[in-house]
Amino acid sequence: MTTPILHHYDLSPFAEKVRTALGHKGVVWASVETPVWPPRPHTVPLTAGYRRIPVLQFGADIYCDTALILDELDRRYPDKPLYPTEQRGAIMAFARWADMAGFMPAATLTTSIIGDGVPAEFIADRIAFMHHDFSRTASMKTAPLDRQRVASLIDLLAQMLSDGRPFLFGERLTAADLAAWHPLWFARSNGGAAIEALLPFDNLSDWMGRIAAIGHGQHSAMAPTDALSVARDAQPIATTGVRDTDPSGLAEGDPVLVIADEANDPIRGTLVAADTRELVIAHVTGAAGTVHVHLPRLGFSAVRDEDA
Numbered sequence: 001m002t003t004p005i006l007h008h009y010d011l012s013p014f015a016e017k018v019r020t021a022l023g024h025k026g027v028v029w030a031s032v033e034t035p036v037w038p039p040r041p042h043t044v045p046l047t048a049g050y051r052r053i054p055v056l057q058f059g060a061d062i063y064c065d066t067a068l069i070l071d072e073l074d075r076r077y078p079d080k081p082l083y084p085t086e087q088r089g090a091i092m093a094f095a096r097w098a099d100m101a102g103f104m105p106a107a108t109l110t111t112s113i114i115g116d117g118v119p120a121e122f123i124a125d126r127i128a129f130m131h132h133d134f135s136r137t138a139s140m141k142t143a144p145l146d147r148q149r150v151a152s153l154i155d156l157l158a159q160m161l162s163d164g165r166p167f168l169f170g171e172r173l174t175a176a177d178l179a180a181w182h183p184l185w186f187a188r189s190n191g192g193a194a195i196e197a198l199l200p201f202d203n204l205s206d207w208m209g210r211i212a213a214i215g216h217g218q219h220s221a222m223a224p225t226d227a228l229s230v231a232r233d234a235q236p237i238a239t240t241g242v243r244d245t246d247p248s249g250l251a252e253g254d255p256v257l258v259i260a261d262e263a264n265d266p267i268r269g270t271l272v273a274a275d276t277r278e279l280v281i282a283h284v285t286g287a288a289g290t291v292h293v294h295l296p297r298l299g300f301s302a303v304r305d306e307d308a
Contacts, residue, residue, distance in 0.1 A: 002234070004073075005030040005227050006219075007043055008054035012036075013103065013186035014066050015054040017178045021070050023217035024173055025077045030222040037125040042224030046231060048283035048293045049267040051129070057227060059234030060291045064267075067095060068278060068296035070175045082175040091169060095179035096298065098153070100262075104132065105149035106183035109198070110191045112139035112146070129264055147198050150187065153180070158203040166210060173211065181211050228288050236292035239273035239280055246274050248302050255308030256281060261299045268305055269293060 006022070006029055008015035022029050034040050034053055046062045047055055056063045056072065063069045070082045083091050111118060115136025123135050133139075139146075157180055160168050168176045184204070187195050201208070242252040250256060250271055258267040258279055269281030272292060279295045279302050 002059045003028065003030055005032055005057040005222060005230065006054055007032045007034050007046075007057065007227070009034050009036050011190075012053050013107070013182040014052075016185055017066050017182040018054050018056065018069055019216040020178060020211065020214050021073055021082060021175075022219070023215045024082075025073060025080050026217055027073070027077055029217065029219045030227075031219045032222050032224050032227050034224075037122050042228060042287075045228060045285040045287040046283075046291055046293075047267070048269045048281060048291075049265060050293065050295070051265040052263065057231065060231045060236045060289065061294060062231075062291050063294045065296050065299065066099075067092070067175070067298070068294060070178070071277070071296075072294070080172070082173070082178070084172065084174065087169055087174070091174050091176045092298070094168075095175045098176065098179040102150070102153050102180060102183035105146040106187040108132075108134065108139045109143055109146040109150055110187045110195060112136060112143040113191050113194045115139050131264070150184075150199055154184070154200055154204055157207070158200075161204070161207055167207070173214070177207075177211060181208060184208065185212070231291050232287070232289040236282070236290065239292070240275065242271060242274045248274065250274065250302060250304060255305040256302045257305040257307075258295055258300055258302045261301070267293065267295065268308070271302065274302070
C-alpha cells in the first residue's frame with residue numbers, strides 16, 4: 001500500500017488530530033513540514049487552492065479536511081475504526097460540531113495569553129483568510145466569552161464520560177474524541193499554567209491523558225520536493241464519476257469552483273467524481289502532474305466555474 005504523506009506543521013491542532021489518528025491505527029507515514037502561513041510553494045501544486053493544513057497524500061490523491069482524512073484512513077486501514085459503522089452518523093455529526101464549537105474559542109482564549117509572541121505575518125494571514133484577529137489585543141476582548149464557551153464544552157464532555165466510559169462513545173476511541181480533544185490539546189500545550197487556571201481541565205484529565213498517550217506512531221521526514229515527485233510519478237485512483245442525480249446539477253468533466261462553508265479558500269479544477277461522501281476534482285501542474293483533490297461533501301459546495 002502507498003505510504004501516506006502528511007503535510008502539516010507541529011503547532012496545528014487539526015494536524016495533531018490526524019497525527020494521533022495515524023498513531024492509533026499503527027500506520028507508518030511520511031512527514032512533510034509546511035510553513036505555518038503561506039506562501040507554501042510545494043503544497044499549492046497538490047491542493048488546487050485548498051490552503052488549510054493538514055492535507056494527506058496517497059500518491060497522486062490528495063485528501064483535504066480532517067473529517068475526510070480520518071474517513072479515508074478508515075477505508076484504507078479498517079482496523080480500529082474511527083467511524084464505526086453502527087455509530088457512523090452520530091460520530092460524524094458530533095465531530096463536526098466539536099470542531100466548530102471548540103477550535104475557535106480555545107485558540108482565541110490561548111492567544112489572549114500568548115498573543116504577544118504570535119508573528120505579525122500569521123495574524124495578518126488569518127485575518128485575510130478566516131476574518132478572525134488572533135492578536136493579543138483582539139483576543140483579550142473576547143476572552144471572557146471564549147472562556148465560557150470552552151468551559152461549557154469541557155463540562156459537556158465530562159458529563160459524557162461520567163459513567164466511567166474511557167471514550168466519548170464507549171470503549172473505543174473514535175473521531176468524536178479526536179475532534180473534541182485537539183482544541184483542548186492546543187490550549188493546554190500552549191497556554192501553560194495561565195490556561196490551566198482558567199479552565200476545569202481536571203474534569204477531563206484521564207480522558208485527555210489516554211488520547212495523548214497514543215502518540216503519532218512510526219514516521220520519517222520527507223522533503224517537500226520528494227512529495228511532489230511521488231505525486232508526479234503516480235496515477236490517481238479510479239473514480240466512480242458523477243451521478244445524474246447529483247444535487248449540484250454538475251457533470252463529470254465540468255470546470256468547478258469548490259467553496260468551503262467557513263473559509264476563504266476557493267478550490268478550482270475539473271470535476272471527476274461526486275457522491276454523498278466526497279467531491280473529487282482533477283488538478284494539473286508541471287510540479288505535481290495530474291492529482292485528484294478529495295474534499296468532503298459536508299462543509300463544501302461545488303458550482304460551475306464561470307471563469308474557467
